[in-house]
Amino acid sequence: MLRDGNPMVVANAIYSLQSIELSGGPKVRLDQNHIQKFLTALNEATEWGQSIILDCISNFKPTSSDMAERVIVRIKGYTRHRNPGVNLSAIRVIIKYLDYVEDSETVRSFCKGIRPCLITLLSAEPEIQYVSLKNITILAEKQPYIVETELKHFFCNFSDPLYVKNQKLEIMVRLANESNIDMILHELKEYVTEVDIDFVRKCISAIGKLSIKIEKTATKCVFALRDIINNNHSNLIIQETIIVLKGKKLLNP
Numbered sequence: 593m594l595r596d597g598n599p600m601v602v603a604n605a606i607y608s609l610q611s612i613e614l615s616g617g618p619k620v621r622l623d624q625n626h627i628q629k630f631l632t633a634l635n636e637a638t639e640w641g642q643s644i645i646l647d648c649i650s651n652f653k654p655t656s657s658d659m660a661e662r663v664i665v666r667i668k669g670y671t672r673h674r675n676p677g678v679n680l681s682a683i684r685v686i687i688k689y690l691d692y693v694e695d696s697e698t699v700r701s702f703c704k705g706i707r708p709c710l711i712t713l714l715s716a717e718p719e720i721q722y723v724s725l726k727n728i729t730i731l732a733e734k735q736p737y738i739v740e741t742e743l744k745h746f747f748c749n750f751s752d753p754l755y756v757k758n759q760k761l762e763i764m765v766r767l768a769n770e771s772n773i774d775m776i777l778h779e780l781k782e783y784v785t786e787v788d789i790d791f792v793r794k795c796i797s798a799i800g801k802l803s804i805k806i807e808k809t810a811t812k813c814v815f816a817l818r819d820i821i822n823n824n825h826s827n828l829i830i831q832e833t834i835i836v837l838k839g840k841k842l843l844n845p
Contacts, residue, residue, distance in 0.1 A: 594626055599633035603641030606630075606648045622652050624659065631666045639675045646670065646681035650688050660692035664702055671709040676720045679709055683727055690735070703731075703738040710738075711745055718753045725759040732766040740767050747779055750786075757791055765798050765805070773802065773809045777816045784820050784829060793832050796820065800836040 593605035609620045630645045637645060646667070654660035663685070670682035683706055693699050710731075713724035725746075731738050739746075746764050748757045768776050783795040796817070803813035820833050 595629055599635075599637035599641055599645075602630065602633045603637055603644045607644050610644075610648065620648075622648075624655065627652055627663065631663070634666075634670070639673075639678055642670065642673075643675075643677045643681045646678070646685055650681070650685040654689060654692045657692055657694040660689040661698060664689050664693070668702070668705055671706050676713060676716055676724075679713060680723055680727060683709065687727065687730060687734075699735070700737070703735050707738050707742070711742055714745055718756050721756050722753075722759060725756065725763065729759065729763055729766065732763050736767060739763075740769075740772075743767055743772055743775070748783060754788060754791060758794060761791075761794055761798055765801055768802050768806060770806060770808060773806060773812060776802070777812060781816055781819060789828055792829060796829070796832050796836050 593601050594609075596602055596605070613619050627649060630649055634642055634645055649663065649667070654663065667682050667685050667689075670678055671686070673679050673682065686702060686706055690699050690702060693702070710724055710728055714721055716724070728739055728746075732740075743764070746760045746767070748760050752760070764776055764779070777799065780795045780799055784792050786792055799813050799816050803810040814837070817833050817837055821830050
């Protein structure tokens with residue numbers, strides 16, 4: 593059925609085989625012919641079918657750099673799809689297949705192409721934002737230049753749910769460098785005034801992580817933590833700040 597001419601049949605066959613595999617059944621073995629068939633089926637599949645097919649393609653390991661590039665070229669148009677699920681599935685394929693592309697300039701070009709799509713998804717509902725941020729976290733680690741110029745999009749809003757704030761915080765730490773550290777520290781000090789003590793703890797801890805990640809800016813991080821102590825009357829915040837200072841060996845005897 594994976595070779596059927598009806599894209600709905602192909603999508604349902606993939607879904608069934610994946611369900612069997614997740615239940616402990618045999619693993620589906622795909623080859624280049626299957627992937628070519630799936631790429632053709634994408635054009636006429638429903639949005640649900642497109643997501644299923646794209647997820648299946650993402651699990652296939654390209655046999656060459658040339659094949660990886662051809663698949664990415666066929667897939668990249670779906671990163672602008674009106675359905676966020678299809679967007680993210682297409683982006684997932686590209687992220688995985690970039691590992692098999694040998695030319696660094698080609699990788700950079702593909703990465704720049706998906707940047708606007710990722711940033712657009714950050715204006716969607718919180719659940720979509722969270723999934724997008726998880727994908728961006730992977731990109732920030734593997735290919736930071738993709739989103740490093742979009743730092744302000746990862747600043748936390750007051751209305752953001754905690755799980756979105758935490759993910760944005762992680763991305764901010766990953767994207768931190770000597771040129772943007774002042775901006776990030778300023779934001780983190782602002783977040784310390786929030787009422788959610790768990791999030792405040794994570795912000796204080798993030799400053800400690802930045803002091804280790806960028807050793808040349810450790811002094812700035814110490815000053816930021818001392819400002820938090822001087823400007824807060826909450827014992828919990830002061831205690832947490834001192835713990836970070838001592839834990840990261842930033843506090844002089």
